[in-house]
Amino acid sequence: MSLSNVSVFLLSLLFLTACDFVQDAIQRTLNEHPDIIAKVLNDHPEILEKQMAQIRETESKSDALESEKKLEEQAAQEEMETTKQRSEKKNPLISADRVVFGDRNSKIEIVIYSDFQCPYCARGYKTIKELQKKYGRDLHVVFKHFPIRGHKYAQISALYFEAIAASDSKLAEEFHDMVFENQSELVKRGEDFLTEVTRKIGANVGAVKKMVKSEKGIGQIMNDESEARSFGIRGTPGFVINGHVLLGALPIEEFEALIHKN
Incomplete structure (x- = not known):
């Protein structure tokens, strides 16, 4: 397996694995040989592009959820205020010249x-x-x-x-x-x-x-x-x-x- 392919394999494992032990081992290898990262990203820019796309998608979903939550909270607050408005006894203005x-x-x-x-x-x-x-x-x-x-x-x-x-x-x-x-x-x-x-x-x-x-x-x-x-x-x-x-x-x-x- 070529160095480039090995590097791609290592980076893929680093991005995808959920095992802390494997991540730590890969991280040490990359720290000792930082040129691996540079070469991989140079030869395979799609890796970085894919990860950035995933990050943007995650941030976008997070922003959308946060925005939706704020809108729901605002709507609930407005409904509470409106309900309070309606529950209080009213005194409409009725002028002397009103029919x-x-x-x-x-x-x-x-x-x-x-x-x-x-x-x-x-x-x-x-x-x-x-x-x-x-x-x-x-x-x-x-x-x-x-x-x-x-x-x-x-x-x-x-x-x-x-x-x-x-x-x-x-x-x-x-x-x-x-x-x-x-x-x-x-x-x-x-x-x-x-x-x-x-x-x-x-x-x-x-x-x-x-x-x-x-x-x-x-x-x-x-x-x-x-x-x-x-x-x-x-x-x-x-x-x-x-x-x-x-x-x-x-x-x-x-x-x-x-x-x-x-």
Whole structure:
């Protein structure tokens, strides 16, 4: 066997064996004859390349695992913080000029963070209607906005609602109901449908369209969305029922459990 082949054999054993005794013996031989290493690496650069590739692969896997671990820890921390946010009793801001469906002094308060184009919000709308029917004057509803970016007509619908609400709260409630009850028309026809609804409820279309372009409505929507996020609400629909957060279009029993919660 040539010196080169012997050297390759020795280096291979050094890299691959798990036996400390064999490794020590080989290491002593290489220490005594360092020229062996130089010759082997010169004649067989693929050995070093292979080992470096393995080292890089190991480091890459280690970095990936470390990164994944950090992401998992971050996600867990964020979930804990969000859960804590939701568990604490909330106090949504309800200004004197905010539209309220029902008697604002009634003992049951439901604040909704919703999106006119969201199908789950339409389902939540039906649940709220059932609750209004059941609890009557003991319940009031505050409709706030959380338009999802992927919903093309969500924000413009919210702007129409606020424009109508600025002059007539009853008409705003009629608009709200009609849009949710005909949500498929909103998706198909967009602002043309909103204009038609505005006309049908008897609101001044010209005045509403002018108001839609003002900054007041945009500011209101942004404030609503910011408040929702501060409560741990990340999607729609979200509800605050007598200060308690509820997420999603859940069964009516879930709403009633919070209504009766102290």
